[in-house]
Amino acid sequence: MKELNIDITLCTTMKKKPAFDRLEFGRNFTDHMFIWNYSVEKGWHDPRIVPYQPITLDPAATVFHYGQSVFEGLKAYHTKNEQILLFRPDQNMKRLNRSNDRLCMPQIDEELALSALQQLVSLEREWIPTEEGTSLYIRPYMIATEPYLGVSPSKAYQFMIILSPVGAYYKEGINPVKIAVENDYVRAVAGGTGNAKTAGNYAGSLKASEIAEQNGYSQVLWLDGKEKKYIEEVGSMNIFFKINGEIITPELNGSILEGITRKSIIELLEHWDIRVVERKITMDEIRQASIDGHLEEAFGTGTAAVISPIGEFLWKNEKLIINDGKIGRLSKKLYDTLTGIQYGNITDPFGWTLKL
Amino acid sequence: MKELNIDITLCTTMKKKPAFDRLEFGRNFTDHMFIWNYSVEKGWHDPRIVPYQPITLDPAATVFHYGQSVFEGLKAYHTKNEQILLFRPDQNMKRLNRSNDRLCMPQIDEELALSALQQLVSLEREWIPTEEGTSLYIRPYMIATEPYLGVSPSKAYQFMIILSPVGAYYKEGINPVKIAVENDYVRAVAGGTGNAKTAGNYAGSLKASEIAEQNGYSQVLWLDGKEKKYIEEVGSMNIFFKINGEIITPELNGSILEGITRKSIIELLEHWDIRVVERKITMDEIRQASIDGHLEEAFGTGTAAVISPIGEFLWKNEKLIINDGKIGRLSKKLYDTLTGIQYGNITDPFGWTLKL
Known part of the structure; x- marks a missing residue:
């Protein structure tokens, strides 16, 4: 070094x-x-x-x-x-x-x-x-x-x-957040700067967040800029879903930021022999999974929160409640493991931590 | 006041x-x-x-x-x-x-x-x-x-x-510029910040311009972020076409900056009883007009250049030459009139100029 x-x-x-x-x-x-x-x-x-x-x-x-x-x-x-x-x-x-x-x-x-x-x-x-x-x-x-x-x-x-x-980040225990799906504003589009960590992406996102907050929602769920159909990110975090036992996250497409927590979650789950499917996910699909009772968990991932469980989506005036608004078992296990590794309470089998 | x-x-x-x-x-x-x-x-x-x-x-x-x-x-x-x-x-x-x-x-x-x-x-x-x-x-x-x-x-x-x-801006007379149509990078998309004059839009545009310059082109022509089909802007200017006698400019759609020179050109042409059509324009249409010999003029508009005539488009390895690479008559007349008003050499019938 x-x-x-x-x-x-x-x-x-x-x-x-x-x-x-x-x-x-x-x-x-x-x-x-x-x-x-x-x-x-x-x-x-x-x-x-x-x-x-x-x-x-x-x-x-x-x-x-x-x-x-x-x-x-x-x-x-x-x-x-x-x-x-x-x-x-x-x-x-x-x-x-x-x-x-x-x-x-x-x-x-x-x-x-x-x-x-x-x-x-x-x-x-x-x-x-x-x-x-x-x-x-x-x-x-x-x-x-x-x-x-x-x-x-x-x-x-x-x-x-x-x-x-x-x-x-969680002073009073991990409470799932309420998320408004954004239908008007767009965070990024392929060919733009969405996969770069650059100031302009954040400036452009403020307006939608402000409106969501005024309506009592913590963050927005960003849909793709082309068809407003595919799920991209949540606030300034990546997003994961557990649907009918399967873990799914939007595939990296040029407009999604390549989160380091996202990458770590995928590698951690693979280490547990749980495969993560990286693919396009539509909001329609999430709604249907919710109606069918298959939407088991949803959570954001990022450096600040590590795991931010989602308890509700608001989409076109319809509320989709996830796991009765409580943190899911997998979300909790991922949070405990990742923070455990970060704070040195759990052995790091990946060589992720760097001792100063 | x-x-x-x-x-x-x-x-x-x-x-x-x-x-x-x-x-x-x-x-x-x-x-x-x-x-x-x-x-x-x-x-x-x-x-x-x-x-x-x-x-x-x-x-x-x-x-x-x-x-x-x-x-x-x-x-x-x-x-x-x-x-x-x-x-x-x-x-x-x-x-x-x-x-x-x-x-x-x-x-x-x-x-x-x-x-x-x-x-x-x-x-x-x-x-x-x-x-x-x-x-x-x-x-x-x-x-x-x-x-x-x-x-x-x-x-x-x-x-x-x-x-x-x-x-x-034009030290050696007005020479039309060569423009590369951008197929990979995107400047803005509806719902983003394209119609705001904000720093991030310019940061995101540098990469495409750099590549165009390396290939001998002055600027890029930006296509829409959704379908890469519709014409939006040229470099950091708005764009106009004269096709078969008709003046056309992309309609304001939320991702195009509302240029003040653009607005003035439209108002000036209307003052001359020439109607400007604001509508969606595809690059395919421009290519076809060029092939048919109907693409008479093309020019960018902005504060720096006022009118920047376009002599060539490069699109998917095909070169479309406009007016033999020379400035068009209308472009020249618009440039002379607008700069004439700005420098007080021509009477301003619009009340556009503000005397200090």
Whole structure:
């Protein structure tokens, strides 16, 4: 494993840490951050850890106008025996480069970027909360910085990593969420940017989520942009169904984000000799399965929640209730196993966890 | 017309102005910029003109991660009798608010924002180049600034206006461009953000443009995201065709940007008693018209070029040559008339120009 030689400037005074038992997602940031600059002339240069501080950019910087911006999200977990674990961070770096390619942004050395991530998290280890279910959220991201208003790929970029201690996602036990199926707005279409983790996808999704929330639903279920027929994602998570004993998830089609939790769920189920069928799934099929009493479980998967069981779909004024609105047995088992591996409470047979 | 009360801080030393006869688009910026802040608590507050300076944002600011960002583009023109004209700036402010709505960003008072724009351009009038075909490009834009990693609309925003003197688009006469029809990548789909002027649309378009340029084509022609059959836009312009005497442009369908030049061309042609047909147009139809010898003209429309005649389409390895690769008569007449109005050389019968 290659190591990145980083210039480190430490804070003179450290921040007061927030109460670790009352953490909100993404509100508090640690004392330091990592910055790495890129220019066409110099390539990647000047990797440094500095005190967490504002970013200063020209008002004409590309990111503000033409949105070249990609990001990743993962977590560092504090184990009971005082170890720090990362979960499949190599997968995040791989995906970052796939996003970079789609957005005409430069490739980054995945091993060196991961080395920077490890060094930053090590430095900030006091910020990793120890309470059950808590973690340190890690946000690597890259933005385009050239001050130029022509519509073309920027010639300068900045890669950064910031860290945020986050509370348990499920503070009061895992309660299934209510999901509104979205019939008007579209998240992505094949040939677009749906399978890249880029800022614009999230900006475009806000409107539908806002309307769903106003109607009492947590998130929207996105249908495909062509026929509004096939199921794609739920909120910013991938989705799985258990129908008549079979586990099904939408196949990767160019508009669905390739979730690392999604991939892990599939591999975990296969390890248990349960085959996951990746294929197109229509909302009609889900409705029919619900009516027939075959829709046993449905859940979203992502870094934040790991598993987010779904208790209800609202589709065209019809409510489909799943498993009486309670978490399913498989959802629970997957959640317990995956979080067990992440927190080091269960042996990791896959080599997914990386000890710091 | 309402006027915005702006706090003004002038530069102590002015920049050296670039040679106005060798200006590149979007590279040089004037001495001052306008900034206006918004927060959910205070609403719009603290409008100010300050020396052009870097923007300072928290590394967790929403714009970097979730891409809430909208912009506009228009120009100030120097007339032969020393007047400054703006072209339909009210339309830009209207569209800005439509974009804001789609991106869950706050509405801005259109008249007050226009007042800010006028005050800034007045202050910077020495920066408006006087050479034929030159102008001062005006870039109003709004970004989300709340330092929060939750995926939800930001609670704080910054609206800014920056100015950039730009050279003549056609330095060596109007030469028609070669356009590659895009069959893989998609710019937008109905239900997405295609009709909003938001950063993510441009980020997503770079890859296709890059490939087209590598093959010797200036821009791509975007087809619809559903069937890759219907014509949408060309590069970042709207598109018009003259087929067998009839003027046709794709109808606004939710994924096409509502261009102000597009709208003006339609109104200008109607003023000349030439009806423009707004309807769906397939690429097959254009090919057939070309084969039949009925494809008389094709041109893009936008703020930068005004009219950009198209001399060739490449579609599935077939080249369709239009008007022997020369500018058409109608394209030329529209260009001359519209730029004539913009530069005050032709009487404006529409009330489109706003004198500063």
